Amino acid sequence: MKKLINAPDDVIEEALTGMELAHSDILKVHRNPNFITRSSKTRKGKVAVISGGGSGHEPLHGGFVGLGMLDAACPGAVFTSPTPDQMEEATKAVDGGxxxxxxxxxxxxxVMNFEMAADLCGEAGISVESVIIDDDVAVKDSLYTEGRRGVGCTVFAEKIAGAAAERGDDLKKTAEFCRRVNEVGRSMGMALTSCTVPSAGKPTFEIGADEIEMGVGIHGEPGRERMKQKTAHEYVQMMGEAVVSDIPYKNGDELIVLLNGMGGTPLMELYLLYNEFEQFCKAKGLKIVRRLVGNYITSLEMQGFSISAVKADEKLLALWDAPVHTAGLRWGI
Structure with missing residues (x-):
């Protein structure tokens, strides 16, 4: 195993310290339990938005804490859910009433740990709404889920719900926008290689030098099919068809798109893949009106990519375009 670390047991703590030092104007790291909040307190009367998950997917979630997006994020161990006490303390810390x-x-x-935290916060008098993201079209059930996995559309949900809360929407309305994103958002990913969790010291899965995993999960979970290598054009055709046909999107629909790297894919290749997907959408009569290309929800150093798309409307576009200032996403400031 080759990693730029000191010791596997210290990776999360040291990374959180570095993150806070690098972005102290935006965020603050709290310890025992670990969670990340904005550097400033939640505005009184503002709905707070929280997410979280296992570390190793950076910039998700801590990199999306800041103006116009998340108020707090809970980082678990690598590829491991945060604990209920992390979520409870984060919720209490950012509740603005x-x-x-x-x-x-x-x-x-x-899902289980957030439910427990929501119950505890409810007992403390804090109103909590929960929205589950399950946008992955690759498989119905996986190693860690009942139903579809939550993947790339989480970025859309955090941005759009965060913008709604920032402008003053109430909890019900903010949650409705989040659910809307999940209803009209779909994703799929693939991997050329596995990744190595520091504490494991070996690849999460074995794959041949001439093989790829189609429909892989962000933790290295198996996908739809193990197959021989193909061209970028062929990958995009397969994944694009799976994504746009699921709802389905229809001729004339406008999309917000994320062409996402899994952590180890060069930006040059991601732009090549985005070009392929743009041409794919044009052939389907779909118009991409907003896009992100880069590493936004990763799987450590895995080589691969994912495609996420949300059917846009005037309300969702207004929230997407609203100002955001986080470590991982910023515009309009």
């Missing part, structure tokens, strides 16, 4: 929205990726540990 208008309630708190929990955005939860559909993994069994995340």
């Amino acid at each position: 208008a309630g708190v929205l929990h955005i939860v990726k559909n993994y069994s540990g995340d």
Whole structure:
């Protein structure tokens, strides 16, 4: 194993310290239990938005804490759900009196622990709404889920719900926008290689030098099919078809798109893949009106990519375009 670390047991603590030092104007790291909040307190009367999950997917989630997006994020161990006490303390820390929205990726540990935290916060008098993201079209059930996995559309949900809360929408309305993103958002990913969890010291899965995993999960979970290598054009055709046909999107629909790297894919290749997907959408009569290309929800150093798309409307576009200032996403400031 080759990693730029000191000791596997210290990776999360040291990374959180570095993150706070690098972005002290935006965020603050709290310890025992670990959670990340904005550097400033929640505005009184503002709905707070929280998410979280296992570390190793950076910039998700801590990199999206800041103006116009998340109020707090809970980092678990690598690829491991945060604990209920992390979520409870984060919720209490950012409650501004208008309630708190929990955005939860559909993994069994995340769902269970966020539910426990919501119950505890409810007993303390804090109103909590939870929205589960399950946008992955690759497989119905996986190693860690009942139903579809929550993946790339989590970024859309955090941005759009965060913008709604920032402008003053109430808890019910903010949650409705989040659910809307999940209803009209779909994703799929693939991997050329596995990744190595520091504490494990070996690849999460074995794959041949000439093989790829189609439909892989962000923790290295198996996908739809193990197959021989193909061209970028062929990958995009397969994944694009799976994504746009699921709802389905229709001729004339406008999309917000994320062409996402899994952590180890060069930006040059991601732009090449985005070009392929743009051409794919044009052939389908779909118009990409907003896009992100880069590493936004990763799987450590895995080589691969994912495609996420949300059907846009005037309301969702206004929230997407609203100002955001986080470590991982910023515009309009």
